[in-house]
Amino acid sequence: MSEENNSSAMDISDKVMIELNNVNKWYGNFHVLKDINLKVHKGERIVVCGPSGSGKSTMIRCLNRLEEHQAGDIIVGSTVLNNDLKNIETIRREVGMVFQHFNLFPHLTVLENCALAPIWVRKTPRKEAEATAMKFLERVKIPDQAHKYPGQLSGGQQQRVAIARSLCMNPEVMLFDEPTSALDPEMIKEVLDVMIELAQEGMTMICVTHEMGFAKTVANRVIFMDGGQIIEENEPNEFFNNPQSERTQLFLSQILEH
Amino acid sequence: MIVNDTKLPDLPPPSSTSGIIGWLRINLFSTPFYSVLTLVVGYLLWSTLIPAFQWIFIDSDWVGDSRDACTSGGACWVFISVRMDQFIYGFYPETEYWRINILFVMLALLIGALIYEGTPKKGWIAAFALTAFPVISFFLLYGGSFGLEVVETHKWGGLSLTLVLALVGIVASLPIGIFLALGRRSNMTAVRSFCTVFIEMWRGVPLITILFMASVMLPLFVPEEIDFDKLLRALIGITLFQSAYMAEVIRGGLQAIPKGQYEAADALGLSYWKKMGLIVLPQALKIMIPGIVNTFIALFKDTSLVLIIGLFDLLAIVQAALSDPKWLGYSIEGYAFVAFVFWVFCFSMSRYSQYLERKLHTGHGAR
Numbered sequence: 292m293s294e295e296n297n298s299s300a301m302d303i304s305d306k307v308m309i310e311l312n313n314v315n316k317w318y319g320n321f322h323v324l325k326d327i328n329l330k331v332h333k334g335e336r337i338v339v340c341g342p343s344g345s346g347k348s349t350m351i352r353c354l355n356r357l358e359e360h361q362a363g364d365i366i367v368g369s370t371v372l373n374n375d376l377k378n379i380e381t382i383r384r385e386v387g388m389v390f391q392h393f394n395l396f397p398h399l400t401v402l403e404n405c406a407l408a409p410i411w412v413r414k415t416p417r418k419e420a421e422a423t424a425m426k427f428l429e430r431v432k433i434p435d436q437a438h439k440y441p442g443q444l445s446g447g448q449q450q451r452v453a454i455a456r457s458l459c460m461n462p463e464v465m466l467f468d469e470p471t472s473a474l475d476p477e478m479i480k481e482v483l484d485v486m487i488e489l490a491q492e493g494m495t496m497i498c499v500t501h502e503m504g505f506a507k508t509v510a511n512r513v514i515f516m517d518g519g520q521i522i523e524e525n526e527p528n529e530f531f532n533n534p535q536s537e538r539t540q541l542f543l544s545q546i547l548e549h
Numbered sequence: 550m551i552v553n554d555t556k557l558p559d560l561p562p563p564s565s566t567s568g569i570i571g572w573l574r575i576n577l578f579s580t581p582f583y584s585v586l587t588l589v590v591g592y593l594l595w596s597t598l599i600p601a602f603q604w605i606f607i608d609s610d611w612v613g614d615s616r617d618a619c620t621s622g623g624a625c626w627v628f629i630s631v632r633m634d635q636f637i638y639g640f641y642p643e644t645e646y647w648r649i650n651i652l653f654v655m656l657a658l659l660i661g662a663l664i665y666e667g668t669p670k671k672g673w674i675a676a677f678a679l680t681a682f683p684v685i686s687f688f689l690l691y692g693g694s695f696g697l698e699v700v701e702t703h704k705w706g707g708l709s710l711t712l713v714l715a716l717v718g719i720v721a722s723l724p725i726g727i728f729l730a731l732g733r734r735s736n737m738t739a740v741r742s743f744c745t746v747f748i749e750m751w752r753g754v755p756l757i758t759i760l761f762m763a764s765v766m767l768p769l770f771v772p773e774e775i776d777f778d779k780l781l782r783a784l785i786g787i788t789l790f791q792s793a794y795m796a797e798v799i800r801g802g803l804q805a806i807p808k809g810q811y812e813a814a815d816a817l818g819l820s821y822w823k824k825m826g827l828i829v830l831p832q833a834l835k836i837m838i839p840g841i842v843n844t845f846i847a848l849f850k851d852t853s854l855v856l857i858i859g860l861f862d863l864l865a866i867v868q869a870a871l872s873d874p875k876w877l878g879y880s881i882e883g884y885a886f887v888a889f890v891f892w893v894f895c896f897s898m899s900r901y902s903q904y905l906e907r908k909l910h911t912g913h914g915a916r
Contacts, residue, residue, distance in 0.1 A: 355815075355816055356815075357812050357815060357816065380818055380820065383815065383816060383817070383818035384818040386816075387816070388813075388816040390809060390812065390813065390816075392807075392809050393809075394807075394809035394810060394812060394813035395813070396810065396813070396814075396828055396832075397832065397911055398831050398832050398835065398909070398911055407817070407827065408817035408818060408819065411819060411823050411827065412817065412818045412819060412823075440911040442911055456817070457816075457817075460817060460818070
């Protein structure tokens with residue numbers, strides 16, 4: 292639980308990037324998030340897992356207001372997430388998100404996908420934005436696809452473009468919402484490699500994923516959610532080898548057994 | 550265990566499925582029933598198209614200046630050619646025809662430049678076509694300034710009036726339709742209710758009723774000093790009517806855009822208008838091209854309804870010419886000519902929309 296236990300050498304600062312205090316959310320009468328409390332420091336890599344319907348996606352989608360929470364506070368950076376559109380826009384500029392289904396813009400080329408937000412949101416000159424986009428496309432190892440359309444790429448390539456697109460905005464935090472769940476097995480690795488590299492460079496990350504290998508390699512904390520609650524939170528070694536709650540033990544036995 | 554190390558070569562398809570014989574066999578004579586159908590349809594085409602072709606081209610008369618020139622027993626196209634000026638320019642003064650001609654040339658150049666792929670600075674040309682060109686057109690057609698003689702709108706007519714109605718309708722109804730469609734999907738209750746009521750009101754009334762209201766009833770409600778031009782009233786009526794249809798077509802397109810596109814745009818921090826303008830509308834308009842062009846074509850043809858409020862569009866002016874005692878009995882030629890002109894314009898729009906669809910297609914499997 293304490294950060295000294297963290298085996299990797301990656302730096303975690305004292306600065307709190309994201310703070311959730313007693314966050315609650317309902318869909319109609321259905322209580323999806325129950326009293327979520329979480330602090331994420333700059334440089335932390337957090338993996339959120341849990342059975343489907345446990346609220347893990349909803350939780351990270353609340354962080355940039357793709358979903359609205361109804362009670363409690365969410366603070367990202369130094370901005371309070373409320374109904375003020377200015378605050379929402381500030382937060383969205385600083386928080387990158389990668390989706391399960393990539394959600395690339397099919398009518399734009401890969402390069403245009405990446406340069407769009409810097410040009411229109413950050414007001415970066417087009418040339419500069421495209422140079423940055425190429426830099427990030429090189430980092431995710433697909434600079435040669437820059438002038439193709441997303442529909443011409445494989446799933447793994449599309450997801451790497453989606454990661455590059457988020458990185459072009461120079462976000463402080465990256466959210467990953469099951470980034471490998473829609474991929475064919477042979478493409479999962481190429482996406483995870485990019486994510487691991489990103490983690491090693493010190494990016495603050497929150498990943499909803501079932502890739503337990505990834506969690507063991509890069510996470511410094513694993514959060515297990517069920518029924519809209521955080522059931523267990525621990526550093527990966529302890530979490531996998533010595534799970535405390537019965538629900539966690541059951542979940543782990545189900546996904547690790549075979 | 551099976552191991553297969555040899556790679557099989559590619560062979561050409563069997564000859565019965567390729568070439569002319571293959572094509573005929575697959576498409577026209579694949580079963581006895583289809584063979585019979587092919588023969589029956591072929592006979593029907595033969596027995597109708599040949600006489601029609603003969604009437605239109607072979608037995609027809611093309612040159613002359615009165616009905617005495619029509620002696621061959623086929624179509625008398627002399628009727629059309631003698632009256633061509635009136636069919637194109639309406640009652641516009643003959644000495645001022647050049648004003649309309651300039652506009653025809655400008656319009657052709659603009660459309661040509663916008664269609665041709667290699668044109669540089671297309672955006673500026675489009676902007677010119679949508680803003681400056683209508684203003685220039687108005688000053689040229691109506692006159693009254695720059696030393697041009699005023700030509701009242703009731704003298705406008707024929708093909709030029711049809712084009713004015715159709716182009717104004719097309720250019721104005723698309724943006725209004727887009728805003729109405731966005732409004733109907735807005736989160737703001739007031740905007741949403743206004744747009745919904747507006748769309749349903751205009752869609753629920755026949756265009757003829759709207760034109761009657763515009764020409765007969767509107768003058769009863771506004772003070773006498775305000776004298777709305779009849780053409781202007783018809784234009785407003787047609788535009789608002791068609792924008793209601795356009796709005797529903799575009800709304801269909803907006804609904805077809807996956808939620809993930811909105812979310813990705815949101816997550817990148819794009820504001821509402823940037824999200825709509827850069828991400829959602831380009832995709833929605835692309836998938837709705839067939840529907841949008843369909844509405845344009847309907848609009849183009851609906852302009853002929855203005856004849857019931859006394860505006861002489863192409864159809865009305867040809868119909869008026871039919872009652873000329875000197876040319877009685879040539880209504881088939883007249884209507885065929887009108888049909889042909891409308892068909893040329895509508896078919897061009899349809900072809901262009903197919904070309905656009907192909908050009909904007911960026912690959913499958915994109916989400």
